[in-house]
Amino acid sequence: MLDADKIKALEAEYVLHTYNRPPYVLERGEGVWLYDTEGKAYLDFVSGIAVNALGHSHPAVVQAIAEQAARLDHVSNLYHTAPQAQLAQMLVQNSFADKVFYCNSGAESVEAAIKFARKWGRTHHGNAKTDFITLSGAFHGRTLGALALTPRDYYQDPFRPLMPGTKLATFNDLASVEAQIDEHTCAIIVEPLQGEGGVHAATPEFLRGLRELCDRNDALLIYDEVQCGLGRTGTLWGHEPSGVLPDIMTLAKPIAGGLPMGCTLMTQAVADTIEPGDHASTFAGSPIVSAAAIASFQIISEPSFLEHVRWCGSYLEAGLLKLQESHDCIQQVRGRGLIWGVECNTAVTPALNVATEQGLLALNAGPNVLRLLPPLIIEQEHMDRALTILDQAFGAL
Numbered sequence: 001m002l003d004a005d006k007i008k009a010l011e012a013e014y015v016l017h018t019y020n021r022p023p024y025v026l027e028r029g030e031g032v033w034l035y036d037t038e039g040k041a042y043l044d045f046v047s048g049i050a051v052n053a054l055g056h057s058h059p060a061v062v063q064a065i066a067e068q069a070a071r072l073d074h075v076s077n078l079y080h081t082a083p084q085a086q087l088a089q090m091l092v093q094n095s096f097a098d099k100v101f102y103c104n105s106g107a108e109s110v111e112a113a114i115k116f117a118r119k120w121g122r123t124h125h126g127n128a129k130t131d132f133i134t135l136s137g138a139f140h141g142r143t144l145g146a147l148a149l150t151p152r153d154y155y156q157d158p159f160r161p162l163m164p165g166t167k168l169a170t171f172n173d174l175a176s177v178e179a180q181i182d183e184h185t186c187a188i189i190v191e192p193l194q195g196e197g198g199v200h201a202a203t204p205e206f207l208r209g210l211r212e213l214c215d216r217n218d219a220l221l222i223y224d225e226v227q228c229g230l231g232r233t234g235t236l237w238g239h240e241p242s243g244v245l246p247d248i249m250t251l252a253k254p255i256a257g258g259l260p261m262g263c264t265l266m267t268q269a270v271a272d273t274i275e276p277g278d279h280a281s282t283f284a285g286s287p288i289v290s291a292a293a294i295a296s297f298q299i300i301s302e303p304s305f306l307e308h309v310r311w312c313g314s315y316l317e318a319g320l321l322k323l324q325e326s327h328d329c330i331q332q333v334r335g336r337g338l339i340w341g342v343e344c345n346t347a348v349t350p351a352l353n354v355a356t357e358q359g360l361l362a363l364n365a366g367p368n369v370l371r372l373l374p375p376l377i378i379e380q381e382h383m384d385r386a387l388t389i390l391d392q393a394f395g396a397l
């Protein structure tokens, strides 16, 4: 068994340095808890950045993976297999969509959305309808197409030139979108609730306005629900409270209980423009990953489970608002379900460090926002413990 120092030395020598990591090494997870190599326990309010919706090693997911791995692990998408067909049926029957495309990550699901929107545009309107409108604060991923839709110089500048034909408008400001949309626009992409951008929800009026603008200009509306979808906000889909439906929707993070999967959902009108060979992926929708996703989806889509998320969300919100009363550094508490952002008047890193010391993992969303993304299976006792630790943590700011 390798000790923490040896693991970090190996990593420093052999793994490309693209992440700045804390000094401890995580070794084991169970439910809402993570344990490092020294045996220290951490309450996990990061959840692999919204991946571990069912916590770590949920028995139903573990069983589904083990059974499927023993029966049929991977075959190419050249062949039919049952799990991906069954999962697609579940996703379609529980959403606006008619068809599902499988891939392996959030960025890939956005890349697929870009390609499908372009193909739809070209099929119906010729070569001039290829542009996208993205919104301030958006995060859609790091691959080159998704990066072009992620309007932050810090992410984009080292990798220019980016995909051309991308226009920027202001989140929750319909007039700014109206000023950008024209006959060349094939799609607007929006997160119904921005995660990386600081935990900001799109207003129902904004989403309704985007829908109308798209319809008037023959453009598609794409929702990126990679972070806010699948129960995170207390409803199955982040856009549900608005009642406004998209033409395409991207999913990833929590969908396969911790295994890598992305999905791009679409209406029949979009699907009708896609042909065999237009897009593909070697690993996508493999039997093991799809089996894990089915097990996970069956739990998350239960009305009583979503009710639990909403109850926890209200409890956590009340606790955070109480903390705001006693900590002047807290400017605003915002979120829904089990995604919360606490905006402070200063950088939150010292608070995150105190929380870690005290056994609570949380993260940021921009320098001044402390973000909480607990597993959706948390209970009151976990929230009470987290709030006690956060009380000390905000005291450090």
Ligand SMILES: Cc1ncc(COP(=O)(O)O)c(C=O)c1O
Pocket (backbone or CB within 6 Å): 049, 105, 106, 107, 108, 110, 139, 140, 141, 142, 191, 195, 196, 224, 225, 226, 227, 228, 252, 253
């Ligand atoms: C809304 C949204 N879209 C896309 C992505 C990219 O996902 P991935 O890191 O799996 O490529 C993220 C990741 O944080 C995200 O939050």
